[in-house]
Amino acid sequence: MNDQLLWFASRGSGIVSLLLLTAVTVLGLISIVRWQRPTWPRFVTADLHSNLALLSVVFVGVHIVAAILDPFAKLGISAAVIPFDSSYRPLWVGLGVISVYLVIALIVTSLLRERIGQRTWRAVHWVAYGAWPLAVLHSAGSGSDAFAAWMVTIEAACIVAVTIALTWRLVAARNIRNELPLVVAATTASHAPFADTDR
Amino acid sequence: MIQPRLLAGPPAAAGAETLSDHVARLGSLPGVERDLVRTITASGLLGRGGAAFPVGRKLHAVAARSLGDARLLVNGAEGEPLSAKDRALMASRPHLILDGALLAANAIGAREIVLYVGSAHREGQLALARAVSERRRLPLRVRLVSAPHAYVAGEESAAVHFINQGDARPTVTPPRPFERGIDDMPTLVQNVESLAYLALIARFGEDWYRQAGRGQTPGTALVTVSGAPNGGVREVEMGTRIGEIAQMSGLGPHDSDAVLLGGYFGRWTTRDLGWALPLDPVLLQSAGAPFGTGVLSFLGMGQCGVAATAAILDYMAAQSAAQCGPCVFGLRSIADTTRAVASEVATSSDLGRLERWAGQIDGRGACRHPDGAVGLLLSAMTAFAADFETHSRRSGCLANVARPSLEVAA
Amino acid sequence: MTPALEAAAKLVVDPIVCDGHGMCAEVLPELIELDDWGYPILVAPLVPAYLEPLAKRAAAACPVLALRLIPR
Numbered sequence: 001m002n003d004q005l006l007w008f009a010s011r012g013s014g015i016v017s018l019l020l021l022t023a024v025t026v027l028g029l030i031s032i033v034r035w036q037r038p039t040w041p042r043f044v045t046a047d048l049h050s051n052l053a054l055l056s057v058v059f060v061g062v063h064i065v066a067a068i069l070d071p072f073a074k075l076g077i078s079a080a081v082i083p084f085d086s087s088y089r090p091l092w093v094g095l096g097v098i099s100v101y102l103v104i105a106l107i108v109t110s111l112l113r114e115r116i117g118q119r120t121w122r123a124v125h126w127v128a129y130g131a132w133p134l135a136v137l138h139s140a141g142s143g144s145d146a147f148a149a150w151m152v153t154i155e156a157a158c159i160v161a162v163t164i165a166l167t168w169r170l171v172a173a174r175n176i177r178n179e180l181p182l183v184v185a186a187t188t189a190s191h192a193p194f195a196d197t198d199r
Numbered sequence: 200m201i202q203p204r205l206l207a208g209p210p211a212a213a214g215a216e217t218l219s220d221h222v223a224r225l226g227s228l229p230g231v232e233r234d235l236v237r238t239i240t241a242s243g244l245l246g247r248g249g250a251a252f253p254v255g256r257k258l259h260a261v262a263a264r265s266l267g268d269a270r271l272l273v274n275g276a277e278g279e280p281l282s283a284k285d286r287a288l289m290a291s292r293p294h295l296i297l298d299g300a301l302l303a304a305n306a307i308g309a310r311e312i313v314l315y316v317g318s319a320h321r322e323g324q325l326a327l328a329r330a331v332s333e334r335r336r337l338p339l340r341v342r343l344v345s346a347p348h349a350y351v352a353g354e355e356s357a358a359v360h361f362i363n364q365g366d367a368r369p370t371v372t373p374p375r376p377f378e379r380g381i382d383d384m385p386t387l388v389q390n391v392e393s394l395a396y397l398a399l400i401a402r403f404g405e406d407w408y409r410q411a412g413r414g415q416t417p418g419t420a421l422v423t424v425s426g427a428p429n430g431g432v433r434e435v436e437m438g439t440r441i442g443e444i445a446q447m448s449g450l451g452p453h454d455s456d457a458v459l460l461g462g463y464f465g466r467w468t469t470r471d472l473g474w475a476l477p478l479d480p481v482l483l484q485s486a487g488a489p490f491g492t493g494v495l496s497f498l499g500m501g502q503c504g505v506a507a508t509a510a511i512l513d514y515m516a517a518q519s520a521a522q523c524g525p526c527v528f529g530l531r532s533i534a535d536t537t538r539a540v541a542s543e544v545a546t547s548s549d550l551g552r553l554e555r556w557a558g559q560i561d562g563r564g565a566c567r568h569p570d571g572a573v574g575l576l577l578s579a580m581t582a583f584a585a586d587f588e589t590h591s592r593r594s595g596c597l598a599n600v601a602r603p604s605l606e607v608a609a
Numbered sequence: 610m611t612p613a614l615e616a617a618a619k620l621v622v623d624p625i626v627c628d629g630h631g632m633c634a635e636v637l638p639e640l641i642e643l644d645d646w647g648y649p650i651l652v653a654p655l656v657p658a659y660l661e662p663l664a665k666r667a668a669a670a671c672p673v674l675a676l677r678l679i680p681r
Contacts, residue, residue: 031672034630041635043670118626118674178628180521183531187517193510194425194459194496195280371623523624528646559644565624 003072010066010073011143013059015154018139020056021103022158024049025132029165033172053107060100092141099134102127132162203434204411204419205395211291211432215326218333221294228298229401235306236262239397242405243417247284248274248353248390249462249492251480254397257387258306260377264385265308272362272381272388273300275316275323276346276353279462282492284421285391287432289316289323292395293330297341299394302401304339307387311340315358318345350463350518354566355388357520368520369566392421413438414479420490422478424448426455426497435478442474444495457498457582461491463511464571466578467504489574503598504583505590508575509537515572526569529560533576543593550591553580616655618678620664624648627675637667655681 027049036042064080067073075093079086084094109116109124140155208224209216216224240255261269273296277285289296300312314331316324324343331341344362346352352367359380361367380386389397396418400408409417416437424430428449435444441458456470466488468476476483480490498504516530533556539545540553557573564570580587586597620640629647639660642650656664656678668676 041632042630043632043635046632046670046672114669114674180524180527183527184517184519184521187513187531187534192280192463192514193507371625524627524629524646524648525624525644528648529644532645556645559650563624563644563648563650 003070006066006070007072010063010070013063013066014139014143015151017056017059017063018135018158019154020052020059021132021135022161024053024056025128026161026165027052028128029162029169032169050110053103053110057103057107060103064100089142092138095134096138096142099131099138102131102134106131204399205288205292205295205392205421206432206434208292211287213291215291215293215322215329216295218294218330221292225295225399225402228301235302235397235401238405239400242400242408244393244396244400244408245416245480246390247392247396247420247493248355248388249279249464249489251484251490254389254393257377257389258303261385261387262307264378267308267310268384269304269307269309270381270384270386271300271304271307271309271312272358272376272386273312273314273391273394274353274355274358274388275314275320275327275391276358277317277320277492278346278348278350278353279464279492279494280350281423281425281459281462281494281496283423284432284493286317286320286323288391288395288421289320290326293323293326294333295395295398296327296391297330297334298398298401299389299396300341301338303387303389303394303397307385309339309387311342311381313362313381314341314343315346315353315362316343317348317353319348350515351520351566351568354568356566358388359386368522369568371565411436412479414477415481416479420478420493422493422495424495424497426458426499438477438479438482440474441468441476441478441495442470444478445474445497448495448497450497453500455497455499457504459494459496459498459507459511459575461489462494462571463515464567464575465489465491465494466574467498467508467582468578469582501598503541503586503596504579505537505586505596506541508579508583509534509541511575512537512572515568515575519568520566523564523569525560525563529556529563530569530572532556533560533572537576537579540587540590543590543595545591547591550580550587613659614657616657617681618656618661618664619654619681620651620656620668621654621677621679622649622651623675623677626673628673630672632670632672633667633676636670637663640664641667649676 027045031042031045031049034042067075068077068080074088075086079093080097083097084090086093105124106128109121113121136155136158143151236255236258239258244254245251246254246257275285275289304312314327316327324345328343331343346358346361347367349367351357351369352361354369355376356372357367357369359376360370362381376386376388378385411417411419413436419434419436421432421434422444423432424444427445430448445455457467458473460466460468468488476486476488478490483490498507512530512534516534519526519530521527533553536545536549536553540549553576557577560569561573562570589595589597627648631643631647631649633649634641634643640651640653640656642652644650664678668678
């Protein structure tokens, strides 16, 4: 029964982590396109994004600990911290390890953003586009019930959600780019009034 | 009217004064024994780049921070199209400017002089370049840099930004150049006219300088007059009244009723209030008007003040550095709306909107470019209040211009 | 003046970095309004003590760190 418990805990927390990470990614993309409603100001999107990210760390932590303790998974600590070091499906587990490291980098830099400055923070935040796909691949390849219908459904839903949000972000790119120089350049005035400039 | 000082000597048409002529006329460069900062402070010389900041105080601020590694930026960008004094001075008296630069550089402990000259001012660039080569064994490095042809390129922080990073857009201050400028060193940014006067004061003393001047501010100044038969650059005594200058420039009592004072970033004023105003930075400031860059652009009787303001605002909007939202969108909005008023397609609520935006835009950019545009607009709405009123009611232009044209000839 | 109203800090906006996101005005409407184009106007730059925690949140909420809370 205890073995079953660890296995359920590992799987369950893993799935919740994936769902949370999916939500975090979607909220991040919604934040970029500056979507808002009178009842949903933009700081709500931003705060939810960061709070769910922190929550996902908790569940990932449970997932990793349960997986290590589970005797049937045969995973040691080194498998959890060194990518591709596990004897059980090294590739898929390794992708998960990398994904966790990326998430940690994102969270740590975000907590220290005022200290490290905007530019550094932004540069690191680009790895966000890698963290979620790696988590999906890890979940598809590592679980022993990866092909169960319900599991496939969950993963498909996550992929659909992020795809829609990403498409929205790419389409809305026009609204996001820096329009100040464009507004100024659109002005037709070229000559200086009253002035004889050919001196 | 006293004798010209900066413009004394051969006429401008004679071109750049050579080193030998310059020395023959004025004597050689004064030695370094005089305490220049004290002398300049005592003279009351005010900066001629537009802010009228006391030159002595600026010299002191940089000298106090310099460890012998300060920089001097000689500002000859003259991005204000209505002003021609700097280019005229550079083209005809380059050695006077160089004298001033060398003296100031010595006083602040600088190890480099950068001559920042507007790219459109070809004669000035050539004259200064030739003048530098005429001098042998300069005590420090002197280089000539061509300033981009843009309105804000002559702004202090923009000039320093361009020297440091090739980007002539203003930066957020603090820190100001006197604290950290070129190469992060204390930098003195001084207009060419200010340095030319400095060179004269170093030779003839602060008392000599103070012999001229009718009001609060001593000395003389260069002004650029346009919109008049005898316009152009002239040297006038501080405190000369605008009406006198109008007369000197050939304007009769029925030729003009309004003048733009200071530059595009300045203020309109009408004959009733303005002709009695003295050209004195301190006295003008208490009257809410700027001396600016000594621009006096008279508006002819057949010209519409609203249309003129709209054209200038359009230009100011186009010259925004495009860094700050309130400037980019704000100037665009007030320019478009003023143009609508001038073209008689606006309503009275548009006038209210102009005032609202003026309040929103002022002081919210990194530099004072939007402030200048707002100041111009508000002064126009006061000076041409009746015109704005009739235009917004679409009942014609008081200047009797059948179709107000925005293509105003110089 | 009661301690809660005394101001020990003030808000400053870097107008060049500011991109008009407007989150600051959402978090701190007591002191920050948006102009007609979505850019922040600091109605009262001095922050009374009782609003300081919110002001810190507003500065942290800015996506580009244009808003800063500095000692007075």
